[in-house]
Amino acid sequence: MSDHPHAARFTVPHPEWAAHATIYEVNVRNFTPEGTFRAFEAHLPRLQQMGIGIVWLMPVHPIGEVGRKGSLGSPYAVRDYFGVNPEFGTLDDLRQLVQTAHALGMKVILDWVANHTSRDNDLITEHPDWYQHDADGQLVPPVPDWTDVVALDYGNRAMRRYMTDALAYWLREADIDGYRCDVAGLVPTDFWDEARPVLDAMKPVFMLAEWDELYPSGGLSWEEFNSDTKLLEKAFNMTFGLRLHYLLDRVAEGHAPLADIDIYLAAEREKYPPSVYLMHFTSNHDVNSWDGTEYERLGPLALPFAVLTALMPGMPMLYSGQESGLNRRLAFFDHDPIDWNNYPLQDFYTRLFQLKKTHPALRNGDPTSRFQRLPGPPEVYAFARSKGGAAVLCAVNVAAEARALPTVTGQWRDLISDETMDLPAGREISVPAQGWRVLVAEAPAAGQPSERVGG
Structure with a gap:
């Protein structure tokens, strides 16, 4: 048992299969020329050989057409929480993908967008009171430039029940193993606290929050940020290690010394007991498309920092194409297939992730390490x-x-x-x-x- 002063507050159960896991984010649209579940499924044996334990699929739902960005729209503009995007295939195709992953010893989590929907989601006309409105009665986006989506109102209990039922649906119908929850800190923490036991009653799940209670964005200092969310106490197994991500960018730019990593780790340990998981990475879909590839941001330190994020305490994450040495920004709202180029970094990442998977000192959340x-x-x-x-x-x-x-x-x-x-x-x-x-x-x-x- 940890002697951390706040350890008793953190009661989330970690599935045993997460203890040595590395997570891989799948951009289904751009993973293959076909951009389908079936085409991606053929890559699962390769990912399993790399040492990947958890496959995270970006949102699989139909995408809104009203206010759509680009030719295909954002996967995060959900039109139907109970549907499958026909661009990717069918529900049966998704089920087969999950079954294949399970047969290979991997787990699958879906990206879930609980905070907002597309502007043409049927819920807007069926339940207008489930949404936030401004003083003029107009629907509002959660962030001004997110013009293709509108914010839900978590003060409405019926909407919360609907969202929990939708989360449960995919466990039941596709046998998925949990969720990566988009902008999880914008949703009231008590919703997640209530939903988690419902899902765990069906099967042990893994819940990843896109948030960082230590440091949610690049614009706030520790002194300025006082989080009132407690996402990792009852609801989530892991959040993004965003502060470390921003810190490594600053080190590569020459704006911070390497020793600041020690300050980061001290703050992490002060706030969280060792049992808490944080996810570390050098790229993801947002970073790649909007901030730049790891080679743009980190330059010659891209691979050294990949080693660092893979082996320091926390769960490492790899984004689609990083094992190909992908050195361009993928189009976010259009079909833009990855050139795999015979996977030049496959062996590099395999050595790191197989070490993570097998070495006793690298176990996630182990207070005895x-x-x-x-x-x-x-x-x-x-x-x-x-x-x-x-x-x-x-x-x-x-x-x-x-x-x-x-x-x-x-x-x-x-x-x-x-x-x-x-x-x-x-x-x-x-x-x-x-x-x-x-x-x-x-x-x-x-x-x-x-x-x-x-x-």
Whole structure:
């Protein structure tokens, strides 16, 4: 049991299958030339071999036509919560996709847009009191430039019951395993608190909130932000690690030192017990389309920071196309298929995610796993995660020249080269310029020393 002062408040049950999971976001529309469930399904064995545990499908519902953006519209402008977008296929196609994923040992979560609907959702005429209106009685978007959607009113109990029934429908009809909930913090937390037990009564679910209670946007400081949402206490297994995402962007731009990661981790641990999951990433659909690819934002640090987000405490996430080295922004409102280019980064991500999947020190939300920051030059962020004598050492170098990292001892395997090294006390290792080193130690045999890193 955690000795964190707030641990008792966090009661969300984590499914055992999430403990070593990596999550993969699927842009169904742009994943293949066909842009269908069936065409994407053929990629599931490849994702399973990469070490992916949870497949997140962007919204699968019919898209509104009134105020539609682009030729196909935003998947987040939902016209029918109980329907399937014919662009992607049929309900049976979705069911088959889920069945195939389950047969491969993976889980599937759907993207859910609870905060707003399209402007031509039938609920607008059937239940106008389920929506927010301005002083003139007009429907309102949740954000001014979200002109294709209008906000729901969670003060209405009938609407809440409808939304809960819709969430339950997809568990029952498609056997999905949970949800990624769009702008979850804009929906009252007590709705999620009420809906979660209904879903868990059907099957153990995994709930991911698009939100970060530490830092919801790039425009607020810690001092300015005082969140009153408690999404991770009763409703959600995981939220986005948005503050870390913004911090890594600033480090790459030269506007923040690497050591600020320590400040971030201290704030995270002050607020949350170790059992809480946060999701870390270098790209997602919003970031890719609106902020730029990881290569635009992070430059030569794109892959080093991918290593960092994969191995630090939290669940790593990969977006569609990152294993292809995708270096362009995907069109958000149109069909814009990914060029997979023979998957040049497939092996890179496979090594990281299979390590995440199998190593005891990297288990998600494990309070018995030790995180140790390692000393080194300011351009290197290095840490070790250890449990029971097994350890993973990760070092990322942002400098344009190689840097040496001290205080590494014991027998290690280099994750990329597979070279085995027996390092004496005081031995330094070299971390390549704008590169990384990942060293892996398994649990020692009985009677052998268990401490793998000095400090």
